[in-house]
Amino acid sequence: MKLNSLPLFMLRNLQRLDVSVNFSINEPLNIWGLPQLKNLTLRGTISLVPPRSVHHNLESIRLLDYRSCTDELFMRIPNLKTLGVDEGRKINLKCKAFSWFENLAYLYKLEDLHVCEKLLHPEFSTIHSMGTWSVEIFLPNLKKLKLFNTKLNWKNMYVVGMLPKLEVLILRSAGVGRKWKPKDGGFLGLKFLCIESCDLQIWKATGGHFPILECLVMCMDYFEKIPSGFADIATLKSIKLHECSKSAISSAKCIQEEQREYGNNAFTVDILRYDDFVDYFWY
Known part of the structure; x- marks a missing residue:
């Protein structure tokens, strides 16, 4: 059974979803029909599209495709405390993968961050001068x-x-x-x-x-x-x-x-x- 074919309307009180598969899911996973979900774990890599509304209960995601790490998504899951990020199954090695890291600034409650593979751009050292904020206020609770x-x-x-x-x-x-x-x-x-x-x-x-x-x-x-x-x-x-x-x-x-x-x-x-x-x- 595909994950996206699960009868989510019957699982509205589900708080934890652990999926044991050894590969990444190519199509975005739709979890937004689970309003009580707190922890999402996949032995692989998840792609997510931003929900239409804010999901205050979601606290943990492992592992998320870095291309899903947008400001739009993070602003709608403001209480996330644990995040794992990976490059996914298919990646353009010529693509600069630095901007996803900047978007972590929207997750001001994040306490636990797990980064896999070559996702820290060589310009990582410039983070202390990005925009108008400094590293002292970037991920303040990590x-x-x-x-x-x-x-x-x-x-x-x-x-x-x-x-x-x-x-x-x-x-x-x-x-x-x-x-x-x-x-x-x-x-x-x-x-x-x-x-x-x-x-x-x-x-x-x-x-x-x-x-x-x-x-x-x-x-x-x-x-x-x-x-x-x-x-x-x-x-x-x-x-x-x-x-x-x-x-x-x-x-x-x-x-x-x-x-x-x-x-x-x-x-x-x-x-x-x-x-x-x-x-x-x-x-």
């Missing part, structure tokens, strides 16, 4: 950001760090370049950082770049070492590693020793099995 295969250059990662309420950042094949030197003044509220399958080898960071970080999770074969300055992060509770080099593990152990010298005996370094590591992507 707490979790997951970037999967976005290929964002490390030099532009400072823009992510400027999101005022960001607490969780998960990067999976999301960073381009061998070296990351964070800028001062960012990631002030970040508590959880997970980095996996990136090109990063040299991380020039101090504890001041992640002042209240609590947990660092890493999985990178060629990464050299965790910055020694992480020993100065008083809030740090654990470093968790999976398939990391011996030098990276050794650096984590050195940080553990220093943390214990400071009296933080609860600090741990954990070597994760694959099953345990994967769980952190759904943190």
